[in-house]
Amino acid sequence: MMERESKNSWVGFFIGPILVFIALGAIWKNESRFDYHQAAKKTQAVNSPQDLLPxxxxxxxxxxxxxxxxxGDYVEAFTGYLMVRRSAEIYAWDKDTDSDNNVTWSRRWMSSVENNSRNQGISQQLSSRTFTADEYQLGALTINGLRIEFVDPTVTIAPFGLQVTHPALRVQGDYLYLLKGQADKIGDERIRYSGIPVPATATYFGKADSGRGVADTSQARTGMINALIQDSGVLHHIVAGDRETALATMAAHISRLKWIVRGVASLAVVIGFSMLFGSMLGFLYSIPVIGSLARSGSFLLSLVLALPLILITMLGGYLFSNPLVLVAVVVLIGGGLFALGQRKKATQRAVSQQLENQYGAKLQTLDLTELEFIGLAKLAFSDGHLDPKEEQFLRRWSRKQGWNDARFTAMLAKANQMGTSDPQSGSDSEEQLKNLIRLALADGDLSRSELNVIQNAAKHLGFDQGRIVQLVQQVQSVSLLG
Known part of the structure; x- marks a missing residue:
């Protein structure tokens, strides 16, 4: 039992991260996939194949x-279809093992035989396949069938009208069955057909070669992940309707395909993380109460890690495939940071000048934090002395800024040397308070801690909460106008 749990644990450690990696790769490539709709929009509409250029x-x-x-292969032929898809299934045993190593057996239809002990000796004779023509004729234009693409919806092809050539196939409903004669039906096979009917009018998008339509493979995609998300990178499409109708169909198709990949890949990321964390916490699952908590914690942790990672990957893939948008974002952020920096410098210069004019002392080069401290200290010294509570408040404030005791003492002495600032009028008091607000807003934001400092200073000057809000709004509006 312990050996089996250890084996399953290592499987989770191995498979989980691989699944996450592949799913994130699919999300990234999905955002940068070949947009055949946009490529089709850029094509030149022609009235005759004779007008085509190489x-x-x-x-x-x-x-x-x-x-x-x-x-048709198992049937004689299909008439009136652009493409036909044959889907084969076999009825076999499915083995499901949960995290507690409990095995559940069930019989179901599946696309291929699962490799397990109960399916030994079962072989699948029928196969899935897609049928297309070697050539298509669209009016006077001949289209090469190699790598042809379709985006129109398929319809189910009823088997009753088909001429079956496989001697063992029997029609039942929408399927052709290959019955093996077993009482439990294990090993029986079935196939069904679906296809895209030939439209009365169609539009072709692709590349010209000797007056024919061939696949434009200039942006062809290869690799496992591109195959998984159905991103061929090929423009070689026959679509029902006139050009505008066909373009609308292509736009809807690629949008739907993108969202399907996003959903499936995102789910795979969560499952991958769940497998990984389940392997790490699996030894707790069998413990009453703790087991359910461990399962819930594993799932929540998977979501917490997966969702931001999914969003970042989507955004990264989109920006990578849209460099102009990326440049615009970088310029916007850079411009905003530059403007904010200029605003902070201008505010610092203005406040320094105001403090110099107000206190009559020549200020040295100080940063915004030091200026704010001086403003607070001047308010504390306004009654001619610094009581213990005021000093304790200033010391706490300085520690939040990361100052050591030596810097605190030096800055406190500098503020004291500049003389007292006992306000003689309400306007003087407001100006002192506005100085603090300007300093707090110098970085473009008024934090909760900065607001608390301003409120404490305002109480010292006799202002109520309503007046504080008015002063903050006044300073903000003046700063924006400036």
Whole structure:
């Protein structure tokens, strides 16, 4: 038992991170996938294949032959379809093992035989396949069928009208069945067909070659992940309808495909993290109460890590594939930081001048934090002395700024040397308070701690809460106008 748990734990440690890596790769590539809709919009519409130039990206709209014939393999042929997809399934045993190593067996239809002890000796004879034509004729234009792409929806092809050539296949409902004669039906197989009917009018998007339509592979994509997310990078599409209708269909198709990949890949990231954390905490799952807490904690931790990672990957993939947007964002952020820096410098210069004019002392080069401390200290010294509570407040404030005792003492002495500032009028008091507000707003934001400092200073000067809010709004409006 312990050996089996250890094996499953290592499987989670190994498979979980791989699943996360592949899923994040799919999310990244999905955001930077080839946009065949935009590529199709950029093609030049032509009225005749004779107007085509070599290697020209073009679109062409015409009527199609409704009697187009595709090969059938297990059936004679398919008439009237652009593409036919055959889906094969086999009825076999499915083994499901949960995190507690409990095994559940069930029988179901699956696309291939699962490798487990109960499926030994079962083989699958029927296979899935996609059928397309070697060539398509769109009016006077001949289109090469190699790497052809479709985005129109498929319909189910009823087997009753098909001429079956496989001797063992039997029609039942929408399927053709290959029955093996077992009482429990294990090993039985079935296939179903779906296809895209030939439209009366269609539009082709692709590249010209010797007056024919061929695949534009200039942005072709390869690799496992691109195959998983169905990103071929090829423009070689036959779409139902005129050009505008076809473009609308392509836009809807790629949008839907992107959201499907986003959803499935995001779920895979969460599952991958859950497998990893489940392996780490799996030894707790069998303990009453603690086990349920461990499961919930594992899932929540998976969400906490997965969601930000998914969003960052999506954003990164989008910006990477849209460099102009990336440049605009960088310029915007850089410009904002530069403007904020200039505003802070201007505020510091203005406040320094105001303090110098107000206190009659020549200020040395001080940063905003030091200026704010001097303003607070001047208020504390306004009655001619510094009582213990005021000193304790100033010391706490300085420690929040990361000052040591030596710097605190030096700055307190500097403030004291500048003389007292006992306000003689309400306007003088307001100006002192505005100085503090300007300093607090110098970084473009008024934090909670800064607001508390201002409120304490305002109480010392006899202002109520309403007046404080008015003064903050006044300073903000003046700063914005400046």
């Amino acid at each position: 290697a020209q990206r073009f679109s062409y709209t015409e009527r199609m032959d409704p009697e187009l014939v595709l090969p």
